[in-house]
Amino acid sequence: MVTGKLLRVPAAVVILAAAVLIGWRVLAPAEVLEPATGALPVAVTLPPGVTGKTTMAPLIVAGSVRVYAGKRLVKADGPVEAKTMYTARWSFRRWPEQLTGIVAVAATVVTRWSDGALVALDGRTGEQVWRSAGPAAEPFTGRTGSAAVWAPPGLHTAGTSVLVTDGRQLIARAATDGTQRWAVTLPPGCGDGFVTAGGRYVCSSGAWDVLSGTVVRGWPTGPFTAVGCDVARSDCAGLRDGAGQGWLTGARRPERAPALDAPAATAGGDLVLSASADAVVASRADGEVWRWAGAAQVLGVRAGRAVLLTPDRRLIVLDAATGAQRAVFPLYVPDERVEPWQPDGWQLTDGYLAVQRLEPDGSFYTTDPVVIAAL
Template sequence: MIRKLPYALAALAVLLAAVVVGWRVLAPAEVLEPAVDPYPVAATLPAGVTGKTTMAPLIVDDRIRVYAADRLVKADAPVEAKTMYTPRWSYRRWPERLTGVVAAGTTVVTRWSDGDLVALDGRTGTLVWRAGGPPADGFEGRTGSAAVWAPPGLHIAGTSVLVTDGRRLIARAVADGAQRWSAELPPGCGDGFVTAGGRYVCGTGAWDVISGGAVRGWPAGPSTATGCDVARSGCAGLRDASGQGWLVGGRLPERAPALDDPAATAAGDLVLTASGGAVTASRAGRELWRRDGAARVLGVRAGKAVLLTPDDRLVIVDAATGAQRAEFPLFVAKERVDAWKPHAWQLTDGFVAIERLRPAAGTDPDEPNHYYTMDPVIIAAL
């Protein structure tokens, strides 16, 4: 019996070691690694492709790129880097999953599966504030484009971040996370969008983003948003349930018949229509300019209309006059030049990032040959 004691003690020691290791690996944990390098300076670059990335970046302040992984949010810089770099900062949670990411100014707000909202300073990666909220599902897809460009139930409205869960809509201050208001939404509302004029719009109505009060006399929904920034925010126009177009950059919607065309999108008080083998821009029903040639309108930023042609070339024109400023193919040097189709994108004042899929790709990101390459997101300066 005495001879067996050392073996029993040894077995107990191994068991305790395994418990300790298992606890360290599986126990709830958070790891925050802030930036140690200075905040990068914004670059002014000639128009053209700058690089490609494996993951979809949320471009913040035109200085850093923020990425969403299953249980991790991280940032690198500069935006014009040819590929993904070692993170400037990162924030990891276990066992929670990341749901979505939005940014207002330099503040990056993350939402997690347990409902927590965690705001980080995009310049340093340090914690700004934390608040509880309704639980949510983790995002799907290899690149994280849905999490950073169209996060479900997460929107930006001026200095507020809006969080939805079922029939509840919550507004929190971006600066400190303080709750500004909460509203109960009617049945059938669903996840909506935020207009440039400061309205949260869903299937059954509209709400003021400052007070949370319902807005009367709004076009009947469900509505289709047009001319939106990432996170379905800052939308310049919509088409109502009957297909009629409205500009929504002001507090009250303004009827815009040119926006009735499903091929039309809004940008401020402009309506850009890509149909009939041309792109036209109009204001108050009067045509301002026309550019011959088929193209998709990606959006308008800083006075520049950004177009994508069927042969995957980016065209930048003056939004006021239609004069061409630049045109170039959306491929990096030495990359294969095959056809691809855009799936999602982000447009900023200085850059565009586009997730590229194979022409025959379906809706399942896990299917074979879904993405154009292993680095499917291409970034270009505007």
């Protein structure tokens, strides 16, 4: 009996050791980078129309790949015009950290993680470009990753720089190699701001030059509402100040634009676009430039195009200079059920539009809620 008990003790030790080893392998901190092996998808110019839909929200990078955010990974597929999500070209996983957000400068994709790490990857290949440590950041939220790729907390772009905010700290790093260009301490209550097309980082307390980090004097009084922004609340064409007055922000100094006072108005380049129940009007300081008859929401202005979304979910593409109609098509995939939906975030690039769609009750529109269209 004693011998049997002694034999069982070593067996139990072996089982326990094996369990510990398995647990360590599963739970130990780890990173897995799987770079691309195939050729880069070729960017193509397509006629205007819907190209496909995806389960996750993409960040369209360099006009050729789509980058997605998951809770603990970032991955990419392509081409942009693919009808659905494809097998990942490359992926980068971190455990147990969570992805906070992603921004892209040209082909460089900068990822921020819950432990504060900034990891820059080549968006075409997935290979690591640079890495920098930083303070802890917010965890991943949402199912599709739309917040992480289109409105990442504490991440902005400004020319060739990536701006990172943490509390009252604002840091500018070169997107090419991660070199810190400058850092400033923001005033109390500043909050996470936005970057103007004219090269200013703006929060409720004021404005800072994105090239040097120096304070910009003579700015309107906040808090501010940014309008006409690209993803990551960057390249914003205008704002409304604390008194509700509108300003164009494409130049180094803001330019007063009374037409932008209206809550339904937005900006694109040097234009103010005002939407009403029966028209969208584009104007400058010297008056009306063009008028499009009908009700529509302005999604943005990019590459000389003004992009509108009608209540019946048709996409209208106009020449931004003249208002001439370039294209019109329903924002549904062929053979998809045609029912009302609401836009819930989008990315407008030089050649494509990606929109996340919600049902009227706030649930996702189909299991593939993001529709992508060529412009």
